[in-house]
Amino acid sequence: MADRHPRTTAKDVALIALFAAFICVLGLTPRIALPFLPTPFTIQTLGVLLAGGVLGAHRGAWATALFLVLVAVGLPVLPGGVGGIGMLAGPTAGFLWTYPAGAWVTGMLVERWWRKLSWLRGFVAAVAGSVAVYPLGHAWIAVTTGMSATTASWSWVVYLPGDLIKSALAASVIVTMKRAYPLLDPPPAPTAPASRNEPRPAGGAKAAP
Amino acid sequence: MIALAGVYHPGSSALHRCPAGIKLFVLCVVGTTAMIVGSLPVLGAGIVLLAVGYAIARIEPRAIWRLSRALLVVVAIIAVIQALVSGLTAALVLAARLLLLVGAANLLTLTTPTSALIDVIERVxxxxxxxxxxxxxxxxxxxxxxxxxxxxxxxxxxxxxxxxxxxxxxxxxxxxxxxxxxxxxxxxxxxxxxxxxxxxxxxxxx
Known part of the structure; x- marks a missing residue:
């Protein structure tokens, strides 16, 4: 029953569910302190980037959305063993809400660059995904704290160093996964000549060649 | 090895027995109101009501502390900054608002089993x-x-x-x-x- 619409198959659901679990586990792992970074460093956001980069935009976004559902229903899966709807209302909740967008952006870029994916491209995709959560994250900080939007928007300074490190790591995992265990279909086959450089939206048509 | 019991705090109080959908709806109303209303007495009354809610649900202080210690630190820092920048009243309003918002959400999580919330999500x-x-x-x-x-x-x-x-x-x-x-x-x-x-x-x- 392979219909041509990009429907979710049983395997998609399994990948989405298990990657959500993977993101949860990253929140449970004790933090390994990085010598040169003073801020608390959770690798949970790394899971968000990997969800996009390994599963692709669509499934990656669903995996992170599922993770948020688990947070909302009160599982202690955020760093420090906390959870519950309250965590989706606190000052930094804006970042959490936009996790799916972050995964989607990373996944979309990785899909687009799939054939010529390099570490650098993976890195750019991961950085783009990390930065995608900033606007709403900062807006929500401003709303909940009464800080002016401009002041709040400076908090990227705190997040960016960690995000760059995580993006570098995510890129190396994404590129290795592409070689070892590719989960994304190559872009539609008809445009076989490599000279065609026009980027086509990779999300659609999962039809077999 | 890793117990994933959830944040749910079992009990049989009126709040525990209240349907999850209703609690979620009340939470939405409280949350929206808290974000709009800027009056300290109203927010203070809300917090008192919230404390009554915790008492009715018979949540031990330890469970509350475990769930909200990280938030309290953040609220304290923000309140101090806000007090220095725009005065004491603004800082108090802000702290009260955050406490009410997150406290109410945590109360829902503490009194509602995960499975009931999943049911609500499926319905929604x-x-x-x-x-x-x-x-x-x-x-x-x-x-x-x-x-x-x-x-x-x-x-x-x-x-x-x-x-x-x-x-x-x-x-x-x-x-x-x-x-x-x-x-x-x-x-x-x-x-x-x-x-x-x-x-x-x-x-x-x-």
């Missing part, structure tokens, strides 16, 4: 069916995730042990095997789902 997602969201599928996915968190956590611990044995301390050599084993497991789970009659975009079967 119903109207999204026409956009390709299948509530039954979401339910299956949630159940799968819950089942596999301990499995993947065990795997993570195993990988870390192996790393320690070899004296390796690199994030990459921790993440890569974990991602690969996650994806491998998903292969098997996907097949098992198909064998048991899971239909693409279709309904749930027992």
């Amino acid at each position: 997602l119903g109207p999204l069916r026409r956009f390709g969201v299948d509530p039954g599928q979401v339910g299956i996915a949630v159940a799968l995730t819950l089942r596999f968190i301990p499995v993947i956590a065990t795997q993570a611990a195993r990988i870390r042990e192996a790393q320690a044995a070899r004296g390796v301390r690199s994030y990459r050599s921790f993440l890569l095997p974990l991602v690969i084993s996650t994806v491998r497991m998903a292969d098997g789970v996907g097949e098992a789902l198909t064998v048991r009659g899971f239909q693409a975009g279709g309904a749930r079967h027992g």
Whole structure:
């Protein structure tokens, strides 16, 4: 029953569910302190980037959305063993809400660059995904704290160093996964000549060649 | 090894027995009001009511503390900054608002079992069916995730042990095997789902 619409198959659901679990586990792992970074460093956001980069935009976004559902229903899966709807209302909740967008952006870029994916491209995709959560994250900080939007928007300074490190790591995992265990279909086959450089939206048509 | 009991705090109070959907609705109303209202007496009254709610639900202080200590630190820092920048009243309003918002949400989480909340989510997602969201599928996915968190956590611990044995301390050599084993497991789970009659975009079967 392979219909041509990009429907979710049983395997998609399994990948989405298990990657959500993977993101949860990253929140449970004790933090390994990085010598040169003073801020608390959770690798949970790394899971968000990997969800996009390994599963692709669509499934990656669903995996992170599922993770948020688990947070909302009160599982202690955020760093420090906390959870519950309250965590989706606190000052930094804006970042959490936009996790799916972050995964989607990373996944979309990785899909687009799939054939010529390099570490650098993976890195750019991961950085783009990390930065995608900033606007709403900062807006929500401003709303909940009464800080002016401009002041709040400076908090990227705190997040960016960690995000760059995580993006570098995510890129190396994404590129290795592409070689070892590719989960994304190559872009539609008809445009076989490599000279065609026009980027086509990779999300659609999962039809077999 | 890793117990994932949820934040739920079992009990039999009126708040525990109240349907999850109603509690969620009240939470939305309280949350929206708290964000709009800027009057300190009103917010203060809200916090007093909230404290009564915690008392009715018989939540021990330890459980409250565990869930909200991180938030309290953040609220304290923000309040101090706000007090210096725009005065004491603004700082108090802000702190009260955050306490009320997060406190109410935490009360819901403490008095409502995870399964009841998942049911509500499935129900709320119903109207999204026409956009390709299948509530039954979401339910299956949630159940799968819950089942596999301990499995993947065990795997993570195993990988870390192996790393320690070899004296390796690199994030990459921790993440890569974990991602690969996650994806491998998903292969098997996907097949098992198909064998048991899971239909693409279709309904749930027992």
